Amino acid sequence: MKELGKYLLLMGKLFVNREKFSIYAKLIIDEAIVIGTDSLLIVAIVSSFIGAVTAVQTAHNLYSPIIPLETIGSIVRDMTLLELAPTFTGVVLAGKIGSNIAGHLGSMRITEQIDALEVMGINSASYLILPKIVASLIVFPMLVTLSAFLGIFGGYVAGVLTHALTPEQYIAGIRDNFHGFDIFFALIKAFVFAFLISSISAFQGYYTRGGALEIGKASTVAVTHSCIAVLIADYLLAQLILAS
Amino acid sequence: MIEFSHLNKTFGDKQVLTDVSGVFERGKTNLIIGTSGTGKSVLLKCLVGIFEPDSGKVLYDGRKFNGESNDKQQEIRRDIGMLFQGGALFDSKSVESNVMFPLNVLAPKMSKSEKLDRVDYCLRRVGLEKSKKLMPSEISGGMAKRVGIARAIVMQSKYLYCDEPNSGLDPQTSHRIDELIKDITHEYNITTVVVTHDMNSVLEIGENIMYMFEGENVWQGHKDNILQTTVKPLQDFLFANKLIRDMHKFS
Numbered sequence: 001m002k003e004l005g006k007y008l009l010l011m012g013k014l015f016v017n018r019e020k021f022s023i024y025a026k027l028i029i030d031e032a033i034v035i036g037t038d039s040l041l042i043v044a045i046v047s048s049f050i051g052a053v054t055a056v057q058t059a060h061n062l063y064s065p066i067i068p069l070e071t072i073g074s075i076v077r078d079m080t081l082l083e084l085a086p087t088f089t090g091v092v093l094a095g096k097i098g099s100n101i102a103g104h105l106g107s108m109r110i111t112e113q114i115d116a117l118e119v120m121g122i123n124s125a126s127y128l129i130l131p132k133i134v135a136s137l138i139v140f141p142m143l144v145t146l147s148a149f150l151g152i153f154g155g156y157v158a159g160v161l162t163h164a165l166t167p168e169q170y171i172a173g174i175r176d177n178f179h180g181f182d183i184f185f186a187l188i189k190a191f192v193f194a195f196l197i198s199s200i201s202a203f204q205g206y207y208t209r210g211g212a213l214e215i216g217k218a219s220t221v222a223v224t225h226s227c228i229a230v231l232i233a234d235y236l237l238a239q240l241i242l243a244s
Numbered sequence: 245m246i247e248f249s250h251l252n253k254t255f256g257d258k259q260v261l262t263d264v265s266g267v268f269e270r271g272k273t274n275l276i277i278g279t280s281g282t283g284k285s286v287l288l289k290c291l292v293g294i295f296e297p298d299s300g301k302v303l304y305d306g307r308k309f310n311g312e313s314n315d316k317q318q319e320i321r322r323d324i325g326m327l328f329q330g331g332a333l334f335d336s337k338s339v340e341s342n343v344m345f346p347l348n349v350l351a352p353k354m355s356k357s358e359k360l361d362r363v364d365y366c367l368r369r370v371g372l373e374k375s376k377k378l379m380p381s382e383i384s385g386g387m388a389k390r391v392g393i394a395r396a397i398v399m400q401s402k403y404l405y406c407d408e409p410n411s412g413l414d415p416q417t418s419h420r421i422d423e424l425i426k427d428i429t430h431e432y433n434i435t436t437v438v439v440t441h442d443m444n445s446v447l448e449i450g451e452n453i454m455y456m457f458e459g460e461n462v463w464q465g466h467k468d469n470i471l472q473t474t475v476k477p478l479q480d481f482l483f484a485n486k487l488i489r490d491m492h493k494f495s
């Protein structure tokens with residue numbers, strides 16, 4: 001509970017006494033490039049395989065003459081858009097970006113770099129954390145979009161290669177009964193996860209105390225807490241938006 | 245001038261500063277000496293507001309500092325240059341960008357070439373003009389210290405704090421840094437506070453020395469009077485140095 005209060009106070013501190021916007025613009029672009037290039041490969045690999053596995057398993061489970069084979073395409077699409085792309089990307093990024101943010105801020109804290117910023121009269125919290133959060137908000141939706149695309153594409157490749165269905169059937173399946181809202185929903189998730197992962201990890205890193213050992217601990221805690229937050233938010237969003 | 249009175253600071257149940265009062269004068273090199281772990285770095289951090297003292301008062305030329313609003317503190321901090329004990333260089337920036345950094349955020353009106361000139365000048369003063377493109381991970385500890393000094397003086401701040409500027413430096417470079425600190429203090433008439441273990445510095449530039457013992461200010465005065473001290477811990481501290489023992493014998 002005390003942690004939560006400290007976290008909320010830190011979030012409040014991000015928006016007071018900021019530096020000029022021009023200074024932030026450059027920092028945000030730098031961070032966005034780092035986050036994007038760092039995670040592109042792993043997100044691509046994970047998404048393609050998840051799509052492929054979903055297609056193969058669905059094909060295996062649905063093997064019944066009364067269900068049309070196109071259904072495999074529809075199921076891969078829905079699973080990927082609604083759940084797999086945003087959530088898997090979220091969990092993967094919690095590991096990759098979360099530990100990165102916590103480690104970076106943690107080492108800046110224990111080597112007195114954060115103190116140095118403060119003495120220069122700079123609000124270190126907003127200077128260091130805000131760009132990371134904004135960059136995440138920009139990049140995560142892109143990564144989730146990519147992930148959804150590759151997931152569906154992975155399903156296509158796997159489905160066709162295993163002769164579970166023909167390319168035409170798969171395409172027909174993913175076009176059948178498609179709701180544009182699902183994409184919107186995936187992007188909302190991306191935004192929420194982006195904020196949770198970057199802010200929670202930044203919080204852990206920013207308040208690191210001690211030495212190199214504690215940086216490692218802060219990174220681990222950042223990843224665990226971010227993952228849990230992503231999964232809880234995933235559930236709540238599903239309840240809130242899909243059930244209503 | 246920096247005045248502070250009755251500063252107390254505890255971490256958990258450990259009392260680190262006990263009722264510390266003192267004055268650091270303008271246009272003088274003020275030194276803080278004392279054994280390792282006695283609270284010198286903590287005192288500096290209380291004076292610049294990285295730690296909030298439990299009680300006591302800090303004034304910068306009469307301007308109240310601690311307990312004031314963020315805005316007020318920030319305003320005073322923009323007049324402070326500080327060298328941290330570990331250098332505290334930004335490890336994602338080159339030597340040159342590190343020194344440039346305060347100018348970029350605090351002096352937006354300066355032109356790019358003015359900034360570059362100023363950075364070059366400061367790096368030359370610490371003897372690092374050839375290393376400006378290197379990253380902090382590529383330089384030695386002593387070099388990192390000197391980059392930290394260049395960064396601390398780049399703004400020509402009114403108040404300059406240096407936490408052990410010459411630890412880890414060879415005697416020659418160390419002497420050069422002492423001269424640099426003395427020169428800019430007198431040239432720009434600023435208030436300089438230097439934490440040091442180096443007896444050479446003490447005897448060379450100690451215009452106003454404060455001796456800390458177990459978190460207390462137990463002696464304050466000029467270098468010319470320090471050898472006559474009757475404070476026992478300070479005598480022990482001084483006489484651990486052979487140079488000073490010899491000087492004492494002959495005087």
Ligand SMILES: Nc1ncnc2c1ncn2[C@@H]1O[C@H](COP(=O)(O)OP(=O)(O)OP(=O)(O)O)[C@@H](O)[C@H]1O
Pocket residue numbers: 255260278279280281282283284285286287329
């Ligand atoms: N952030 C902190 N949390 C808890 N205790 C601290 C903290 N910083 C310093 N201390 C304690 O305060 C005491 C004084 O530390 P300080 O760093 O001021 O010593 P120092 O006089 O600068 O020593 P040195 O000459 O070795 O640098 C030490 O006992 C240290 O354990």
Ligand SMILES: [Mg+2]
Pocket residue numbers: 284285286329407
């Ligand atoms: Mg110290």
